[in-house]
Amino acid sequence: MFSKKKQVSSIDKDQLELIENAQKRIKQKKRLYIHFVIFLIGAVFLIVANTVLGIGKDFKIAGINWFVYAIFAWLFLFIYHFITVFITHKFMGKDWEKQQLEKLVNQQELRIDKLKQNFVKEETKIAQTQAYTEATDNAISDQKKKTSELTIIVAAGENNAIGKDNDLIWHLSDDLKRFKSLTNGHHIIMGRKTFESFPKPLPNRTHIVITRQRDYKVPSGVIVVNSLDDALDAARLDKQPFIIGGGEIYKQSMSFVDKLEITRVHADFENADTFFPEIDETKWQEISRTAHDADEKHKFAFSFITYVKK
Numbered sequence: 001m002f003s004k005k006k007q008v009s010s011i012d013k014d015q016l017e018l019i020e021n022a023q024k025r026i027k028q029k030k031r032l033y034i035h036f037v038i039f040l041i042g043a044v045f046l047i048v049a050n051t052v053l054g055i056g057k058d059f060k061i062a063g064i065n066w067f068v069y070a071i072f073a074w075l076f077l078f079i080y081h082f083i084t085v086f087i088t089h090k091f092m093g094k095d096w097e098k099q100q101l102e103k104l105v106n107q108q109e110l111r112i113d114k115l116k117q118n119f120v121k122e123e124t125k126i127a128q129t130q131a132y133t134e135a136t137d138n139a140i141s142d143q144k145k146k147t148s149e150l151t152i153i154v155a156a157g158e159n160n161a162i163g164k165d166n167d168l169i170w171h172l173s174d175d176l177k178r179f180k181s182l183t184n185g186h187h188i189i190m191g192r193k194t195f196e197s198f199p200k201p202l203p204n205r206t207h208i209v210i211t212r213q214r215d216y217k218v219p220s221g222v223i224v225v226n227s228l229d230d231a232l233d234a235a236r237l238d239k240q241p242f243i244i245g246g247g248e249i250y251k252q253s254m255s256f257v258d259k260l261e262i263t264r265v266h267a268d269f270e271n272a273d274t275f276f277p278e279i280d281e282t283k284w285q286e287i288s289r290t291a292h293d294a295d296e297k298h299k300f301a302f303s304f305i306t307y308v309k310k
């Protein structure tokens, strides 16, 4: 109960092996150094013993004194010792190096696997966020379509003519009055050319002008956008935004508007240069029609016709 716990070394096996090897190495070098010193002293001693003290003075092999052989033999021994320490003997051995390399490779592989897993997680998150954003956007645009009644308002001849030289072809005051009363207080969406056909912006309506020009200048209060989508977005709070022309914008919006307020002018205008798209009776249902005769103020007879999408 009171006995001391055996201390667990915090140094790992590899580190311990490294330290032991380093200690061994220091001892090996120390021994080589001592060997060298002894060799030097020994050589001097052999020379003195033979030449000064006369030990074995007459012993010669092939005319050379014995101590020369003894010194050379010792020198070979010393060289052998030197080779074993510095050339033959490797610090930790090849196997140990291979082992360490494999360990490193394994560690790197583990790290790469982890990074891959994190990457897949991140990708999934991004995909989920994108899907969520798209779903939200779709929901918002569906909502927009449901709560507002996007309406085209146009006056067109029997041959669908609507304009010439960036102007109207007729002057029908009751049609203009109807246009004013229907669009009063609403957003009116138009192409840049139609906007330029007005002498000035119409009162009590929010003008939204579509152009591809990035720096198109307009009087204050007029909204400029660079796409039809942006125009619809700018009018999203209006219960009944109107698309008021001209030919290009009618053509692009015909497929998704909810209602058509047509003034059908009962004449053909062969000299026109701008036309309204054909109304596909299989897709549109006429819900009201009011006829207006020609008179001193109105050169042509016309009818107000309202269509809703079937």
Ligand SMILES: NC(=O)c1ccc[n+]([C@@H]2O[C@H](COP(=O)([O-])OP(=O)(O)OC[C@H]3O[C@@H](n4cnc5c(N)ncnc54)[C@H](OP(=O)(O)O)[C@@H]3O)[C@@H](O)[C@H]2O)c1
Residues within 6 Å of the ligand: 153, 154, 155, 156, 161, 162, 163, 164, 165, 166, 167, 168, 190, 191, 192, 193, 194, 195, 197, 210, 211, 212, 213, 225, 226, 227, 228, 244, 245, 246, 247, 248, 249, 250, 252, 274
């Ligand atoms: N009878 C009617 O009820 C009635 C009603 C309105 C107009 N009109 C007549 O129609 C004629 C004008 O019609 P129009 O077809 O020539 O021109 P428009 O539709 O009024 O305007 C065309 C311009 O709108 C911009 N635009 C078109 N689509 C776009 C898009 N997807 N993204 C960005 N900008 C876009 C471009 O402006 P930029 O060139 O600046 O890029 C293009 O040149 C005139 O004669 C006018 O009197 C008749």
